[in-house]
Amino acid sequence: MKAALSRCLWIARITFLEAIRQRFFAFLFVLGAVLVLSSSAIRVFDFGHSELKFIADFGFGGLFLFGSMLGVVMTAQLFFAELDNRTALTLLAKPLGRGEFLVGKFLGTWAVLGVFVIALAGLLGVMLGWRAAELAAIAAERRLSPPEFDAAGLGLFALLQWLRLGVVVAMVLTVAAAARTFLFAVVVGALAVLAGQLQWLSQDLLLKPAEAGLGRVALWLLTHLLPNLQQFNLGDALVLAPHQVQDGTLPWVFASGLAYIVAFLALASFLFRRREI
Amino acid sequence: MKAGPSISVRNLTKDFRIGLKGLKLRAVDDLSLSIPRGQVFGLLGPNGCGKSTTLKIILGLVTATSGEIAILGLPSATPAARARTGFLPEAPYFHKFLSGRELVRYCAHLSGVPSNRVEAAVDEALALVAMAEASERLVGTYSKGMLQRIGLAQAIVHDPELVILDEPTAGVDPVGAAAIGRIIEAMRVRGKTVVLCSHLLGQVEQVCDRVAIMDKGRLVLEGAVEEVLERRDRHVLTVADLTPAALAAAETALAAHGARLGSVTHPRRSLEELFRELVTGSRDA
Numbered sequence: 182m183k184a185a186l187s188r189c190l191w192i193a194r195i196t197f198l199e200a201i202r203q204r205f206f207a208f209l210f211v212l213g214a215v216l217v218l219s220s221s222a223i224r225v226f227d228f229g230h231s232e233l234k235f236i237a238d239f240g241f242g243g244l245f246l247f248g249s250m251l252g253v254v255m256t257a258q259l260f261f262a263e264l265d266n267r268t269a270l271t272l273l274a275k276p277l278g279r280g281e282f283l284v285g286k287f288l289g290t291w292a293v294l295g296v297f298v299i300a301l302a303g304l305l306g307v308m309l310g311w312r313a314a315e316l317a318a319i320a321a322e323r324r325l326s327p328p329e330f331d332a333a334g335l336g337l338f339a340l341l342q343w344l345r346l347g348v349v350v351a352m353v354l355t356v357a358a359a360a361r362t363f364l365f366a367v368v369v370g371a372l373a374v375l376a377g378q379l380q381w382l383s384q385d386l387l388l389k390p391a392e393a394g395l396g397r398v399a400l401w402l403l404t405h406l407l408p409n410l411q412q413f414n415l416g417d418a419l420v421l422a423p424h425q426v427q428d429g430t431l432p433w434v435f436a437s438g439l440a441y442i443v444a445f446l447a448l449a450s451f452l453f454r455r456r457e458i
Numbered sequence: 459m460k461a462g463p464s465i466s467v468r469n470l471t472k473d474f475r476i477g478l479k480g481l482k483l484r485a486v487d488d489l490s491l492s493i494p495r496g497q498v499f500g501l502l503g504p505n506g507c508g509k510s511t512t513l514k515i516i517l518g519l520v521t522a523t524s525g526e527i528a529i530l531g532l533p534s535a536t537p538a539a540r541a542r543t544g545f546l547p548e549a550p551y552f553h554k555f556l557s558g559r560e561l562v563r564y565c566a567h568l569s570g571v572p573s574n575r576v577e578a579a580v581d582e583a584l585a586l587v588a589m590a591e592a593s594e595r596l597v598g599t600y601s602k603g604m605l606q607r608i609g610l611a612q613a614i615v616h617d618p619e620l621v622i623l624d625e626p627t628a629g630v631d632p633v634g635a636a637a638i639g640r641i642i643e644a645m646r647v648r649g650k651t652v653v654l655c656s657h658l659l660g661q662v663e664q665v666c667d668r669v670a671i672m673d674k675g676r677l678v679l680e681g682a683v684e685e686v687l688e689r690r691d692r693h694v695l696t697v698a699d700l701t702p703a704a705l706a707a708a709e710t711a712l713a714a715h716g717a718r719l720g721s722v723t724h725p726r727r728s729l730e731e732l733f734r735e736l737v738t739g740s741r742d743a
Contacts, residue, residue, distance in 0.1 A: 276568075
């Protein structure tokens with residue numbers, strides 16, 4: 182068990198080193214950082230939202246959009262790079278299980294996304310903290326209540342986003358384990374993420390009374406097999422309106438996120454088990 | 459005591475399905491082979507004859523359609539069997555951002571070398587392939603010959619009993635190929651079993667104890683190098699200072715015993731031997 186963990190961590194380490202050197206990572210990271218920083222300039226065109234919410238929405242959007250793009254493309258790229266460059270031939274000829282290889286790829290990619298989330302969330306925290314302090318001073322002058330901003334809540338939100346990206350990486354790895362080409366893995370992986378993002382719609386539809394049929398079976402499958410990626414979007418409640426998250430919600434979201442990661446990795450290992458290298 | 463063959467292949471067949479109609483392409487056809495321990499075994503054949511597929515099946519990288527394979531008495535394609543096996547794939551590609559030493563260290567960890575032994579094992583493997591000096595350079599800066607040698611180092615870093623080398627001299631100049639030949643000799647001295655796939659037949663003849671030749675997925679010949687190359691109905695005498703009179707006398711004497719002189723030629727050396735005599739080394743030899 183210890184030896185298997187050590188092998189997984191070595192694969193993860195090299196995957197991390199490979200990923201962090203990619204220009205695609207740097208490009209999306211800079212784009213996300215620019216988006217977060219630009220929120221303070223764009224807020225002059227406030228469309229009726231409170232200022233802090235506007236900045237937070239920008240940051241949450243950047244994390245979601247660029248994080249998802251990174252999660253899908255980088256996972257598929259790092260997986261297929263091993264197969265196309267034939268480094269997998271050397272690695273899988275060693276006493277390394279196929280499952281260990283996949284878990285290592287998962288951990289390495291997830292670690293890179295962790296760096297991405299921490300950096301963007303840190304930047305967002307600085308922006309929100311700075312503006313919250315300014316607004317609090319103005320509110321004190323006007324004898325108004327200061328706007329709420331919870332830095333610990335932002336940390337929790339970042340952790341949730343990292344978990345959401347973990348589910349995305351595990352989903353894309355599952356697709357890649359069965360896919361023949363990088364492009365197929367990216368397109369189907371992106372569609373799976375989109376479906377997960379819209380999974381709550383199928384939940385709603387399933388609750389409505391309707392006649393049984395194939396459509397209802399498809400809805401049931403969609404609801405029960407795909408993760409609801411929207412459940413991780415608790416940013417507003419955690420960061421700007423603390424104490425509004427219901428008891429039990431966070432443990433459930435964490436547990437279901439981890440369960441989906443484990444389930445997808447198990448499925449990916451099964452699909453990859455007999456793949457010819 | 460050394461028991462059983464290093465690799466045992468029985469009735470191995472591999473079909474690939476190609477195209478939408480799933481047409482079968484038979485890459486390996488009812489192959490049976492036994493590779494003894496402690497020998498250098500050459501697996502030869504033209505491109506596409508099924509050599510690499512056979513090696514991949516042995517290592518569990520490709521699944522067999524039918525047949526049985528055992529490595530060192532263990533079922534092949536299991537981590538336990540692979541732990542005692544080293545593999546250098548054809549035209550190896552390694553992560554360019556790692557140095558040679560980092561690459562071999564990475565492979566040592568994956569191969570199960572105990573943490574407290576890793577550095578010593580890496581040093582030993584690098585020394586054996588004469589890459590200690592260049593080990594701090596990035597793999598991306600290596601020449602073809604150096605890549606093959608660092609590939610050899612990653613294959614042997616865990617001191618495997620069986621080493622499988624798929625075209626280790628492909629694209630390497632004759633001096634580099636000779637260096638790889640010397641490494642194979644060194645592995646033989648250490649008692650390793652080496653399976654060598656190569657198109658450099660001259661080198662195979664020099665370093666291998668036994669050879670098998672495959673064609674169209676089938677085994678067409680297998681045996682000890684000396685046995686398969688020897689033409690037992692012909693003899694060669696190498697004579698110095700042969701004069702026409704001596705030749706005529708020899709012909710007469712042979713005819714008196716019912717033998718016939720087939721040909722008289724000057725012995726030749728191979729181009730490889732000539733090249734190696736004239737060229738003393740290259741930058742990465």
